Amino acid sequence: MVSRIYFDNAATTPLDPRVREAMQPYLHEHWGNPSSMHREGRQTREAADIARRQVADLLGAEPDEIVFTSSGTEADNLALQGVLCSPEVRAGHAITSAIEHPAVLACCRHLERRGTAVTLLPVDSAGLVDPAELERALRPETRLVSIMAANNVTGVVQPIEELIGISHRRGVLFHTDAVQAFGKLPLDVRRLPVDLLSLSAHKLHGPKGVGALYVRRGVSLTPLLHGGGQEGERRSGTENVAGIVGLGTAAELARAEMAAEAARLVQIRDWLIDSLPALIPSVYLIGDRYRRLPGHLCLGFAGREGEAIKLLLELDALGIAISSGSACSSHHAGQPSHVLEAMGFDPPRARGSLRITLGRFNSQHEAERFLELLPGAVAGMRPMGHFAPTA
Amino acid sequence: MVDTLNVELPGLDCGLCGYRTCTELQQRLAHSPKLLERCIHLSKDRVQTVSPPEVPPDGATKSPGRAARPAGGPAVLPVLAGGAAPTWHDSLGREFDFYLEHFPEDRGPREIILPHNPLITRELAVCRGDILIGRPLGMSCGCPITHCGVATEVDLRTGVIVWCVTGPLGPRQHGFKDLGYYIAEGYEGLVRETRCELKVGLRYFFQPRMCMLQWRHSGLVNYLNRDSAGYQVRLEGLWIG
Numbered sequence: 001m002v003s004r005i006y007f008d009n010a011a012t013t014p015l016d017p018r019v020r021e022a023m024q025p026y027l028h029e030h031w032g033n034p035s036s037m038h039r040e041g042r043q044t045r046e047a048a049d050i051a052r053r054q055v056a057d058l059l060g061a062e063p064d065e066i067v068f069t070s071s072g073t074e075a076d077n078l079a080l081q082g083v084l085c086s087p088e089v090r091a092g093h094a095i096t097s098a099i100e101h102p103a104v105l106a107c108c109r110h111l112e113r114r115g116t117a118v119t120l121l122p123v124d125s126a127g128l129v130d131p132a133e134l135e136r137a138l139r140p141e142t143r144l145v146s147i148m149a150a151n152n153v154t155g156v157v158q159p160i161e162e163l164i165g166i167s168h169r170r171g172v173l174f175h176t177d178a179v180q181a182f183g184k185l186p187l188d189v190r191r192l193p194v195d196l197l198s199l200s201a202h203k204l205h206g207p208k209g210v211g212a213l214y215v216r217r218g219v220s221l222t223p224l225l226h227g228g229g230q231e232g233e234r235r236s237g238t239e240n241v242a243g244i245v246g247l248g249t250a251a252e253l254a255r256a257e258m259a260a261e262a263a264r265l266v267q268i269r270d271w272l273i274d275s276l277p278a279l280i281p282s283v284y285l286i287g288d289r290y291r292r293l294p295g296h297l298c299l300g301f302a303g304r305e306g307e308a309i310k311l312l313l314e315l316d317a318l319g320i321a322i323s324s325g326s327a328c329s330s331h332h333a334g335q336p337s338h339v340l341e342a343m344g345f346d347p348p349r350a351r352g353s354l355r356i357t358l359g360r361f362n363s364q365h366e367a368e369r370f371l372e373l374l375p376g377a378v379a380g381m382r383p384m385g386h387f388a389p390t391a
Numbered sequence: 392m393v394d395t396l397n398v399e400l401p402g403l404d405c406g407l408c409g410y411r412t413c414t415e416l417q418q419r420l421a422h423s424p425k426l427l428e429r430c431i432h433l434s435k436d437r438v439q440t441v442s443p444p445e446v447p448p449d450g451a452t453k454s455p456g457r458a459a460r461p462a463g464g465p466a467v468l469p470v471l472a473g474g475a476a477p478t479w480h481d482s483l484g485r486e487f488d489f490y491l492e493h494f495p496e497d498r499g500p501r502e503i504i505l506p507h508n509p510l511i512t513r514e515l516a517v518c519r520g521d522i523l524i525g526r527p528l529g530m531s532c533g534c535p536i537t538h539c540g541v542a543t544e545v546d547l548r549t550g551v552i553v554w555c556v557t558g559p560l561g562p563r564q565h566g567f568k569d570l571g572y573y574i575a576e577g578y579e580g581l582v583r584e585t586r587c588e589l590k591v592g593l594r595y596f597f598q599p600r601m602c603m604l605q606w607r608h609s610g611l612v613n614y615l616n617r618d619s620a621g622y623q624v625r626l627e628g629l630w631i632g
Contacts, residue, residue: 161432263406352536
């Protein structure tokens with residue numbers, strides 16, 4: 001039996017065996033509550049503290065600036081609601097982009113209903129926020145800017161450094177959803193002085209069910225969860241120690257391997273980009289050519305966008321797991337991708353992209369196998385016309 | 392000629408350019424100046440000051456969205472619309488009369504479909520509960536999107552299938568039968584929001600709530616039953632637009 005090829009690492013990643021090994025003791029022999037005073041409690045407290053240091057080290061931060069959460073979504077919600085739901089800020093103004101993950105956009109809609117004004121910045125056809133647009137959108141009452149570090153559909157990396165600078169010159173806090181970028185891009189907060197940064201373990205070969213929010217010292221947050229006051233009164237609830245240990249180990253591994261891994265994935269990614277047009281003339285690349293995550297490709301097939309579902313199913317049957325760029329990988333018939341629509345794609349095209357995301361356990365050999373199979377699968381799609389890629 | 396040797400790389404050794412270290416990239420810049428655009432830490436403006444944008448290498452894929460921003464659009468988009476009242480306009484700005492929802496007991500929008508080759512229903516031995524995929528083509532509802540669904544009724548004499556449209560997760564998990572092209576002959580569903588009284592025998596513009604493109608459709612109401620939740624309707628003679 002031919003082994004399957006998993007090219008959907010932006011959705012989730014396989015657990016690294018080294019992470020699993022580090023977590024094992026905290027699923028078995030060390031089960032104490034980190035808040036307890038006895039030895040059982042101290043053991044898990046120490047483990048969580050080590051993990052906190054490991055996550056902080058990857059960000060160039062201090063351990064007390066890391067708040068563990070249940071997910072990247074919770075981290076985003078804690079950042080946005082934590083800043084914007086304080087009594088003095090509720091009627092303020094926030095700025096985000098049109099291509100954010102639903103964890104940010106849906107949270108913004110919730111905040112709007114509570115009285116916060118929200119401005120969505122557009123992106124250009126390459127998927128980039130123009131810093132000049134942010135400059136124009138800032139108002140005296142703006143309290144928070146939230147722009148993702150890298151997009152989950154296109155993989156495009158935003159010019160965060162410039163956007164932070166613009167926000168800070170106007171005294172506005174800056175949050176970034178770095179769920180896709182954490183461990184793949186250098187995000188040292190001494191160089192990129194964000195105030196809040198969301199991350200998740202399972203995008204980085206860590207376990208599901210654990211994330212974190214970096215909160216710069218001095219930034220005050222109203223908690224989402226009230227209770228026993230864990231995580232420095234910022235996130236109550238008994239800590240998911242095994243998950244936290246997994247996140248810490250994943251961060252430690254990424255710190256050691258990130259540069260070599262990025263270079264390796266970029267080589268494979270660019271080999272794919274360079275090889276595809278000769279094999280599939282209708283292919284086009286979505287998003288900026290180079291400002292993208294190392295293993296992240298988003299492709300369209302001109303005139304065949306409506307058949308993306310069929311292509312996904314055929315590739316799945318051939319043993320290749322990839323994803324649609326739209327929301328349609330859920331249980332329900334999906335909408336066109338809001339990300340691609342914001343980039344100017346019409347709805348049929350915004351519905352039909354293909355997301356290929358490579359990770360730590362993918363190889364050049366798998367990419368070659370993928371290119372052997374993809375042209376046949378694309379040829380089997382029923383075209384709407386025989387169009388050339390958009391010029 | 393651009394003096395790329397004097398470009399200051401950020402020294403992050405991040406690997407995102409495809410080389411493990413900035414030193415390695417710097418050495419290659421002497422022979423291939425355009426490699427500089429691979430450094431994502433140099434902003435576009437800064438890159439352009441030292442090296443004008445170049446045509447992508449032959450064979451490289453091209454970004455498609457370059458014409459994309461709608462002309463005359465505002466620089467900053469307006470505030471998000473959350474929980475807004477119906478505007479009675481589809482995604483292309485065209486008016487419609489009502490939203491068509493699916494029945495709560497159904498897994499998705501209920502459609503009466505006929506494969507372009509009706510014999511395929513028998514050849515594939517389609518039966519209730521089968522997961523199907525296919526694309527609506529031509530008359531009527533020439534939607535460009537492949538649909539997935541679960542068969543709820545099958546007529547082997549005529550090839551007509553009633554199915555509920557779903558997302559692709561079912562086919563992905565459990566396999567599927569491919570109908571090829573099909574014709575959407577009718578829709579059945581609920582009308583909870585309408586801006587006009589509905590009558591049997593009249594054609595209406597309507598917006599299927601789950602339409603992926605949010606394009607209005609039109610059809611003739613040939614069954615109508617009013618209940619506390621709204622109207623139960625059947626529409627035939629369907630067109631997009």
